[in-house]
Amino acid sequence: MASPFQNRPRPTRRASRLLNIGVPYLWLGLFLLLPVAIVLQISLAEPTAAQPPYAALWQWVEEGVLQIRLDFQSYRLLWSDSLYLASFLNSLQVALVCTLLCLLLGYPMAYAIATAPERWRLPLLMLIVLPFWTSFLIRVYAWIGILKTNGFLNNFLLWLGVIDEPLAILYTQTAVYIGIVYSYLPFMILPLYANLTRLDPTLLEAAADLGCRPLRAFLRVTLPLSRAGIVAGSMLVFIPAVGEFVIPDLLGGPQTLMVGRMLWTEFFSNMDWPLAAALALVLLGLLVVPFVLMQRWQQGALEDRP
């Protein structure tokens, strides 16, 4: 690594640099690598009916002999049973649809806030953030009251005369979509807003001066420049939505097969911690890939800039 300092950095400076670099690495090691290592260790253990419910990976069998037992059964089962793949695919599909819906809803909202008069922006942003002051769980429960057969939505539509019979929305995948989009929409709007307010308005003026119509200017100037915001917002929605457990559990029906639910079943109903750990690691792997892609993309976006 090329040092930005002189050839011989003074000791105090070197110490402060070490501290600056060391703290984030320590943080990563303590709160990311260590837990992942523990989960990895459990995933390679053999399940037993004891406390804890998995066998130790290693033990000293005799003087100076360490015996290590790695059990790859859990991973093999993940591979051989199609139910896990089905739940992965369904989770990915739900997360993808929800991310797109959040983007379609969130972009116009973020754009409207970013282009609103200065004095309106803060109150509008507050309206986006305000629901966070109520517990997430309570807000999801509230949707049960809205969506159920005898709930607000059905009664309202019946009263309007739009429908003759109550719609079955609660305990279906539709309810899961509604719950996830509602819960994660702010995570799409906030990065987009931050991105859109930083755009240079003179670029749009220049486009107009050169005879570009507003829609075309939006497509050619604003949209490409807000790419980083779109990517960041989409990742913030997509990643937690894949592993979401609470919303499908409360609003979803039995046909809502999601990986969070599978994990719960392995851990609680089947008492198989190693398999649950293996499932969690594979999920982590699946989520790291889009994250790395995002990093690349953002780097590309930075390099594209003139």
Next chain:
Amino acid sequence: MRHLSVLLRPAALLLVAALAVPAIASAEERLHIYNWNDYFAEDTLADFQARTGIHPVLDVYDANEVLEAKLFAGRSGYDLVFPTMRPFAARHIAAGLYRPLDKDRLLGLANLDPQIMATLASGDPGNAHVVPYMWGTTGLGINVEKVQAALGEDAPLDTWGLIFDPENAKRLAGCGISLLDDPAEVIPAALAYLGRDPNSLAKADLAAAQALIEAIYPHIRYIHSSQYISDLANGDLCVAHGYSGDVLQAATRAEEAGGRVAIDYLIPREGAVLWTDVMAIPADAPNPEAAHAFIAYLLEPEVIAAVSDYVYYANPNLAATPHLDEALRDDPGIYPPPAVRARLFVPAERSSRELRDLNRLWTRLKSGH
């Protein structure tokens, strides 16, 4: 200066009091209880504290699995837990998770129903680790008026056929059927309806049960283990596969809400699951003495009768029966007559492999994969 000290003195006193209170509280003896939600009478804990000075701290769960995961992880910090005997407490005992009881301190054990103690002994040799708390059955919660409107006045109600006969299920789908989200409840019920051994693990039997459930599946409104309580009460369901006490709670709620909806609990004539919830002290409990004191308290006939009156479940304490509310004692859904009791069955023990296969079958059924 004077008026300042007048203001300051109460403030200083308050401060001293505030500092002193936690000190007193921490010196107080505590008992950490982990129980099902709504499973004590309203004054059970307060009366215990008034009598013994031990401060009970209650946490609640709504699934045996949640309790089990905490026990297997170890150091749960609880002194007393209330698992269902089969299959849960039985495998906890086998794994050595519970401390043997000091029976010299539990003289009330003599009042417990010997028949129930005998069934528990098959999973807890010598009844060394657990004391039965409440027992009940898993049957059908029925909105009689709606079911008769759909099936006719003289349709038999005390049968699993309400759910498992595809013709009935189709006609009842409009007013709503729910199933418990538990393969260990639904599959034995389906096997009982088919006249087979409810605990069978034979491939042919499981396949028959699966085919039966698949046939009625389109007519099921939802599969959930507690939602039916409120839905039965407000008329959103007409047949619910549910726990006896939960259905009776729904019936009471419906009555309190004006009596427009009348709910009955019925034990199907083909037989039903009999379950027992037990009290046990985790091996690593911080305060086993207080846990023993609490079990002894719950073994008192008046105390446990008051709990039964409140939660609508039968207790195993024979001396408590005279203290029960008459309506409860005479309710065949709570205290079934001997002829009905003879048809009840206890869920069998499952190995972890069998457990996985059952859960897998269930997940596939539910998700259609």
